[in-house]
Amino acid sequence: MSSRRIVVYLLIIASLAGGLYTGRAFLFNLAYLFGGLLLIAYLWAWASVRGIGISRRTRAHRAQVGRNLDEAFTIRNRALLPKLWLEVQDHSDLPGHRAGHIVPIVGPRGRYRWYVQTPCLSRGEFRLGPMTIASGDPFGLFYAPRKISATSSIIVYPATVPVERFDLPTGILSGGEARRQRTNSVTTNAVGVREYVPGDSYNRIHWRTSARRNKLMVKEFELDPLVSIYLLVDFSAATVYESPDVRRMNQDGPIIPTGQRIPASTEEYSVVVAASLATHFQQQKRNLGFIAYTPAREFVDADRGERQRTRILQLLATARSRSPYTLSDVLSLERTYLPRGTTLLIVTASTDPDWVQQAQILTRRGVRPVCILIEPASFGAPRSTEELQNALRTVNIPMTVVRQFDDMTTALGQRL
Numbered sequence: 001m002s003s004r005r006i007v008v009y010l011l012i013i014a015s016l017a018g019g020l021y022t023g024r025a026f027l028f029n030l031a032y033l034f035g036g037l038l039l040i041a042y043l044w045a046w047a048s049v050r051g052i053g054i055s056r057r058t059r060a061h062r063a064q065v066g067r068n069l070d071e072a073f074t075i076r077n078r079a080l081l082p083k084l085w086l087e088v089q090d091h092s093d094l095p096g097h098r099a100g101h102i103v104p105i106v107g108p109r110g111r112y113r114w115y116v117q118t119p120c121l122s123r124g125e126f127r128l129g130p131m132t133i134a135s136g137d138p139f140g141l142f143y144a145p146r147k148i149s150a151t152s153s154i155i156v157y158p159a160t161v162p163v164e165r166f167d168l169p170t171g172i173l174s175g176g177e178a179r180r181q182r183t184n185s186v187t188t189n190a191v192g193v194r195e196y197v198p199g200d201s202y203n204r205i206h207w208r209t210s211a212r213r214n215k216l217m218v219k220e221f222e223l224d225p226l227v228s229i230y231l232l233v234d235f236s237a238a239t240v241y242e243s244p245d246v247r248r249m250n251q252d253g254p255i256i257p258t259g260q261r262i263p264a265s266t267e268e269y270s271v272v273v274a275a276s277l278a279t280h281f282q283q284q285k286r287n288l289g290f291i292a293y294t295p296a297r298e299f300v301d302a303d304r305g306e307r308q309r310t311r312i313l314q315l316l317a318t319a320r321s322r323s324p325y326t327l328s329d330v331l332s333l334e335r336t337y338l339p340r341g342t343t344l345l346i347v348t349a350s351t352d353p354d355w356v357q358q359a360q361i362l363t364r365r366g367v368r369p370v371c372i373l374i375e376p377a378s379f380g381a382p383r384s385t386e387e388l389q390n391a392l393r394t395v396n397i398p399m400t401v402v403r404q405f406d407d408m409t410t411a412l413g414q415r416l
Helices: 002-022 025-048 207-213 266-283 306-318 327-337 355-364 386-394 408-413
Strands: 052-058 062-064 068-077 086-090 101-103 111-119 124-128 131-136 143-148 152-157 189-195 217-222 229-233 288-293 297-303 343-348 368-374 399-402
Touching: 002 025, 025 131, 025 143, 052 131, 068 086, 101 111, 124 306, 152 306, 207 217, 229 266, 229 327, 266 288, 266 306, 266 343, 266 368, 266 408, 288 306, 288 327, 297 306, 327 355, 343 355, 355 368, 355 386, 368 386, 386 399, 399 408
Parallel strands: 062 152, 229 288, 229 343, 343 368, 368 399
Antiparallel strands: 052 068, 068 111, 086 101, 086 131, 124 152, 131 143, 189 217, 288 297
């Protein structure tokens, strides 16, 4: 477009020069014509991006790796003049997001809509927007962009794989007394009734008591005697091993995907294992908690239900291995917060056997540790977990090993 304007400028200069040299009015009129053309083209381009409304509707601000993000965009022309063409550029940082579009002619008071479906390939929190709307004049002389600075965010949960079974050690599935702690979940331990309040589920109404008292009464429950399970994911900066071809946004952000497989990073494998186990235990209605330093300390008390699973997945979505604390440090710091009888599932890629001593202390306190080892040697690390595995066998701590390219369902379903 700038080259076309240069041609018009040269024509104006040539017309004025010819008019001054020859004195002919025709050449002056020609210069005025080209000048008027430039002015009209500039005003047209300026007006073409005014009087426009654009909206984007995202079906949900939560997505998951392996699923699609659906968006609907609408352009409204509030002006009395038609918009011949519009170019919409989207500046979202969601990997693989392509929401840019060329909008054809939109009549006065008209609208145009299009839909975008983006496969989510990388976990994390991403920005949607801002956008730039651009247009021009019919002569192609001016290009007028206009930035729409409104933004929103979306969280992409990590991928999960189906876990058909996870072999917890014998003797820790049940035991102990009831927790004497009220819960919103329906359990086998009904401890009393109370008045109905809006939001209570109808299946909790105790109809006999309601009929006797002539008002709605609902049952209250306590946590059952099944022991709690805590997921502890090691996000120590010293345990990250990645393939050389792994690329991240802004060097330490989300991994830029290159395919449908889990990225070749021990961090990503640890997250997928933890997310899959969280989903598995939530489906089994187990009492599940979560511990991680991401690098900030995250401690989620054990609870049941879809809300608990969603909270854990949200923490895993943004977790990064930047913690200065080693696994041994984390076990030492958190052991006083773990109730007696708890099963602690440790997901780590550490090759340092020093943390086994802290795990032994937990065993003496009545906590049963179970280790899921992400084998760093399969990612190209110079050191394997063989020494660590021998140390775990010596102190009778159950474990399973997950390697790169392993079938995750089979790896997690094998006997510990």
